[in-house]
Every structure is written in C-alpha cells, then in structure tokens.
Amino acid sequence: MSSNVVWHPGALSAMDRAKITGGPGATIWLTGLSGSGKSTIAVILEKALHDSGRATYILDGDNLRHGLNGDLGFSDDDRRENVRRVGEVARLMNDAGLVVIVPVIAPFEKSRNHIRAIHGSAGLSYMEVFVDTPLEICEQRDPKGLYRKARAGELKGMTGVDSPYEAPLDPDLVIDGAVTSAESAVERIIQIIPGH
Numbered sequence: 631m632s633s634n635v636v637w638h639p640g641a642l643s644a645m646d647r648a649k650i651t652g653g654p655g656a657t658i659w660l661t662g663l664s665g666s667g668k669s670t671i672a673v674i675l676e677k678a679l680h681d682s683g684r685a686t687y688i689l690d691g692d693n694l695r696h697g698l699n700g701d702l703g704f705s706d707d708d709r710r711e712n713v714r715r716v717g718e719v720a721r722l723m724n725d726a727g728l729v730v731i732v733p734v735i736a737p738f739e740k741s742r743n744h745i746r747a748i749h750g751s752a753g754l755s756y757m758e759v760f761v762d763t764p765l766e767i768c769e770q771r772d773p774k775g776l777y778r779k780a781r782a783g784e785l786k787g788m789t790g791v792d793s794p795y796e797a798p799l800d801p802d803l804v805i806d807g808a809v810t811s812a813e814s815a816v817e818r819i820i821q822i823i824p825g826h
Contacts, residue, residue: 644753647727651685653825655724657749660733661742661798662761663790664776665768667807667815668733671761675731675816684729684826689716691734704787710741717745724754729823737789739796755824760798761815763807765790 648654658675660668672688679686691712695702699715702708713736720730736742742758749756768790769777780788787793803822805815820826 644725644727647725648825651727652683653727653729654755655727655729656755656757656823656825657720657724657730657732657745658819658823659720659736659742659745659756659758660731660761661736661758661801662763662807663765663768663795664735664788665771665773666761666763667805667812668735668761670812671805671815671819672731672733674812675819678816678820679729679823679826682826685727686729686731687723688731688733689720689723691716691732694719704793706738706793709737713738713741713745717741717748720745721748721752721754724749724756725752735789735795737793737795739799742798757802757819757822758798759803759805759819760801761805761807762797767808 644654660672662668669690672690676686676688694716695712698719699712702712713734716732716734720732723730736745746756746758769781772778776785776788777791779785780791789795803818805818807815810818
C-alpha cells in the first residue's frame with residue numbers, strides 16, 4: 631500500500647448502488663488451467679446475468695494484458711502482480727454494484743487468498759469457482775495453441791506444463807470441466823450469487 635494515503639469514501643452505499651445495478655455486487659473468480667472452460671463459462675454467465683437484469687462485466691485475463699497488464703510477462707512475480715491488479719479492479723467494480731466475472735488462471739493459492747481477503751475486508755461478496763479440468767483434456771482442447779507450442783519447446787512458463795498450478799484448497803464451488811457443460815456450470819454458479 632502507498633504511504634500517506636487515506637481512503638476517501640463516497641456518499642452512496644452498496645444498497646444505493648444495488649437499486650440501479652439490479653442487485654448487490656459480487657466477484658466470481660473462475661480459476662483453472664488454460665483450456666479448462668473458464669472463458670466460455672464467463673461469456674454465458676455474463677449473458678444470463680444481463681438477461682436477468684443484473685449489471686455485470688467480464689475481466690478476462692488476456693483482454694487485460696492488452697492494456698492494464700500489458701507491461702507484465704509470465705514470470706512467477708509477474709503472474710502474482712497480474713492477479714493482484716485484476717483483483718483490485720474486481721474489488722472496485724464489485725463495490726460499484728457489478729457482478730464481476732474473472733476468468734483468470736491465478737495459479738498461486740496465496741494470490742487467490744489475497745484477493746479473497748481484500749474483498750472480505752471491504753465487506754464484498756467473493757466466490758472462487760474452480761473449473762477443474764484435467765490437463766490432458768485442456769491439452770486436447772488447446773483453443774489458443776499454447777500447449778502445442780509449450781510441448782514443442784516454443785513457449786516457456788506454460789501453467790500446468792513447466793510452470794505450477796496450485797489447485798484451490800477450499801473453493802466455493804468446483805465445476806468438473808471434463809463432464810459439465812458450460813450451460814450447466816452457469817446454472818450452478820448463478821445459485822451462489824447473492825441477490826439472485
């Protein structure tokens with residue numbers, strides 16, 4: 631945290647914002663390997679929430695690396711900073727009353743626990759959803775061709791191949807990405823969103 635700064639509160643409460651956004655804010659963090667189905671679930675979830683009258687937004691990891699996190703690489707330290715930045719943005723958007731959907735690998739348990747803690751200390755709803763898809767299925771899907779490049783030695787630091795992924799120890803929800811359709815996953819996630 632920066633020194634010599636004080637949080638400046640606004641005049642609106644979470645209840646005030648919820649009247650306009652269709653319900654209270656929440657952060658739904660979808661963690662899992664590349665190719666696990668996180669982004670597919672996120673897109674369907676966003677549409678379902680929007681159609682039900684909730685204000686929502688997806689903070690997609692790749693999209694954020696085009697701007698906010700464009701200065702970061704894929705070292706362990708850069709991955710931690712990537713997750714920290716995304717988590718802070720999600721917290722702010724959540725506080726604004728949006729349901730924020732975050733399909734970001736977030737490979738380290740300590741980083742995910744930090745994001746949960748900053749939401750908790752602000753009194754904000756946070757749900758960690760583990761899209762648990764085995765590596766071999768993620769490699770078969772390989773939507774971005776990253777596993778192929780990693781196995782060919784053209785890409786270093788691929789999570790699940792030569793960089794670790796620490797599976798969540800206590801997620802709020804586990805989706806078996808090998809057998810659960812994205813639509814069924816969304817139905818289960820919606821059930822844990824406050825105010826829905």
